[in-house]
Amino acid sequence: MKKGNMIIKNSSELVTCSGNKAKFGKEMGNINVISNGAVVIEDGIIKDVGNTEDILKKYDETKYEVIDAKDKCVLPGFVDSHTHFIFGGYRAEEFSWRLRGDSYMEIMNRGGGIVNSVTGTRNATKEELFDLGKKRLNSMLKFGVTTVEGKSGYGLDYETEIKQLEVMKELDEEHPIDICRTFLGAHAVPNEYKGRTDEYIDFILEKVLPKVAEDKLADFFDVFCEKGVFSVEESRKMFLKAKEYNMKLKIHADEIVELGGAELAAELGMVSADHLLHASDKGIKDMAEKGVVSTLLPTTAFCLKEPFAKGRFMIDNGCAVALATDFNPGSGFTNSIPLMFALATIYMNMSIEEAITAMTLNGAAAIDRADEVGSIDIGKKGDIVILEYPSYKFLPYHTGVNIVEKVIKNGVLVHNN
């Protein structure tokens, strides 16, 4: 990937989100704003940050690509730390059924739900999935996303799970957005294993996981721990095995009912636990204590008309909260950062500053990359978003509208609106 030399100067607000690990509780409100700020990027890496006058005394502008950010706000590139963006087929019909009030079971009986995406993904060629993935990454980039996490889990068989991960590996090499890969073979029990969950778990652990680990196809191992899918006991068994392969852990926890996923995340010291709509107060406090990032996905709750996760309560109890889109073909086919930002600030009572931390530094921490992305700090990747307005406060104020003007990845201008 190309790496650039760049100076961004005269920014009315340079929001650094400074830090190299997750911010917990009250700390999330501290985003560190430099007025009339400038950033220097050399060979793709941030070399200096400060006041424009001070910076321009030290560096020769003629040696860099220069962007004048006068009357613009500059932020770190956004990190979308939970998505399922590699899939075949769409479920628009199913969405319309849900809008008219059909029940989950009725939709399932008509062939809807995850099975639909599994069929579409199994039938898609690697090239088709690559092209779809690229198109979706291009859309994310326009919203200012410079790092994304993507999961397998629409294969639920050996070939397709591997295919999804390999497609993301190839996209990571070709596309400006960095991709963190997660193996989610335990997303559901496929039809051919119906009533034989134990056998499917053995298949995942004995046949697929060793290949994923050996070929380094994924950084993370994830389980959909939910009533009627995988129990806490089944999930624990899988996570312990994945740990033996040195994989990092994250979990889909307490989305539909309170099952104890948050507690399990704390017990096993996972990097993040995600969804958490029905997480218990104890689980939330355990996670804060053990340093597990709480990744909240408000656009999914919105699309499903579910109550939002208790973001305010979590922050007040010392959690590190991250926000992600959960971009997926079923419960929320959206990668809209502005929609997510609006829901987090208006409905989840997160402050604007906390929501920014949740989309940058804490998003990076949720995929264990807070030492390389998520803030504008010396030594990190030159991943930058420039807004068309002078203040970060326009993010929720210009509600639901994409106000990203420029996106810079590794010091290279990759999107210019």
Ligand SMILES: [Zn+2]
């Ligand atoms: Zn998910």
